[in-house]
Amino acid sequence: MKRIYLDHGATTPMKEDVLEAMLPYLKEIHGNPSSVHSFGREARKALDEAREKVATALGASPEEIIFTSGGSESDNLAIQGVSNALYTKGKHIITSSIEHHAVMDTVNYLGQICFDITFLPVDEFGMVNPDELASEIRDDTILVSIMTANNEIGTIQPIEEIGNICREKGVYFHTDAVQAIGHMPFNLKEQPVDMLSLSAHKFYGPKGIGVLYKRKGIKIRQIFFGGSQEIKLRPGTENLPGIVGLGRAIELAAEDIEEKREGLILLRDRLISKLLEIDSVKLNGHPVKRLPGNVNVSILYVEGESLLLGLDIKGVAVSSGSACTSGSLDPSHVLMAIGLDHQTAHGSLRLTLGRDNTIEDIDYTVDVVKEIVEKLRKMSPVYKK
Numbered sequence: 434m435k436r437i438y439l440d441h442g443a444t445t446p447m448k449e450d451v452l453e454a455m456l457p458y459l460k461e462i463h464g465n466p467s468s469v470h471s472f473g474r475e476a477r478k479a480l481d482e483a484r485e486k487v488a489t490a491l492g493a494s495p496e497e498i499i500f501t502s503g504g505s506e507s508d509n510l511a512i513q514g515v516s517n518a519l520y521t522k523g524k525h526i527i528t529s530s531i532e533h534h535a536v537m538d539t540v541n542y543l544g545q546i547c548f549d550i551t552f553l554p555v556d557e558f559g560m561v562n563p564d565e566l567a568s569e570i571r572d573d574t575i576l577v578s579i580m581t582a583n584n585e586i587g588t589i590q591p592i593e594e595i596g597n598i599c600r601e602k603g604v605y606f607h608t609d610a611v612q613a614i615g616h617m618p619f620n621l622k623e624q625p626v627d628m629l630s631l632s633a634h635k636f637y638g639p640k641g642i643g644v645l646y647k648r649k650g651i652k653i654r655q656i657f658f659g660g661s662q663e664i665k666l667r668p669g670t671e672n673l674p675g676i677v678g679l680g681r682a683i684e685l686a687a688e689d690i691e692e693k694r695e696g697l698i699l700l701r702d703r704l705i706s707k708l709l710e711i712d713s714v715k716l717n718g719h720p721v722k723r724l725p726g727n728v729n730v731s732i733l734y735v736e737g738e739s740l741l742l743g744l745d746i747k748g749v750a751v752s753s754g755s756a757c758t759s760g761s762l763d764p765s766h767v768l769m770a771i772g773l774d775h776q777t778a779h780g781s782l783r784l785t786l787g788r789d790n791t792i793e794d795i796d797y798t799v800d801v802v803k804e805i806v807e808k809l810r811k812m813s814p815v816y817k818k
């Protein structure tokens with residue numbers, strides 16, 4: 434059976450090129466970058482080169498790149514690192530109500546121990562209002578953490594505007610850019626961002642490796658203890674194959690961004706307009722300020738989960754906004770934050786496109802969605818055409 438992968442927001446397939454770059458470091462080059470001998474120096478060289486590549490891709494300096502195990506760890510390190518460093522200065526942290534769990538659960542934990550957390554609301558499209566942010570910043574605010582692009586609904590935040598407000602008020606600004614890398618260019622020398630999280634497996638790199646960018650001079654305190662790797666902020670022997678893979682993947686991600694963007698937008702908009710042809714379907718997220726590969730719709734009178742399983746049987750991989758499969762009956766906090774009622778949220782479907790998807794994939798998917806929706810609605814006691 435034909436299988437179609439429309440879940441690139443969850444993870445992406447690794448590129449052949451990236452694997453090729455990694456292989457020597459999984460095979461013959463096994464040294465520890467901290468060792469002084471030639472084996473160690475060989476490993477150190479690869480580590481330095483990868484760091485250089487990441488810095489170049491982000492418009493940063495190599496000293497500002499900290500390798501971590503992925504997006505979740507980078508978010509934790511940024512937020513807990515700041516709270517550990519600045520708790521005597523202030524205990525107020527501002528974030529949005531649509532962050533990834535790695536941010537949301539971290540600030541919730543801090544809220545339980547003694548910090549004061551403000552969750553900024555978002556509008557119906559999932560946008561944070563910068564003026565509202567400005568009015569929430571207080572003398573004891575130490576950190577603002579707002580994601581660049583949302584993983585569920587794809588909404589892209591005005592991070593420059595947000596960053597400028599933070600800078601004016603002298604507050605650190607962290608952004609979770611895990612979904613954004615490869616879809617928009619970054620030049621952190623110019624952008625008012627103090628810390629940024631990214632993860633290789635979201636841009637065709639290996640899983641279990643990520644980066645926290647930390648601008649020079651920004652003070653964070655370690656949350657893990659051990660060796661002096663990664664300027665002591667991420668002790669432990671480096672995941673060199675992963676780091677080399679991330680270096681190659683980010684280099685590739687930065688190539689032809691505009692062209693890849695346009696290709697994805699074409700597919701995305703085709704998928705959106707065809708899905709909206711189905712009765713009682715609405716688009717979630719912003720109509721234009723959204724990730725080029727992100728489609729999120731609510732299909733009324735249908736359970737997103739049932740639709741997901743039906744699509745899976747037909748070989749189409751998507752995800753839904755009702756996380757029944759993940760052991761919770763509550764719909765996603767993101768869909769709640771943009772004002773959906775429970776029923777609409779439970780009927781939501783996320784389809785995230787990638788570079789290997791084709792027009793045929795889109796059209797086949799729409800046909801299958803239509804077929805399943807019709808079948809499910811026939812069984813629905815509330816649906817009347």
Ligand SMILES: *Cc1c(COP(=O)(O)O)cnc(C)c1O
Nearest residue numbers: 503504505533584609611612632
């Ligand atoms: C995937 C994702 C993460 C987590 O990254 P991991 O590398 O899987 O830990 C964090 N934030 C966002 C927005 C994501 O999409």
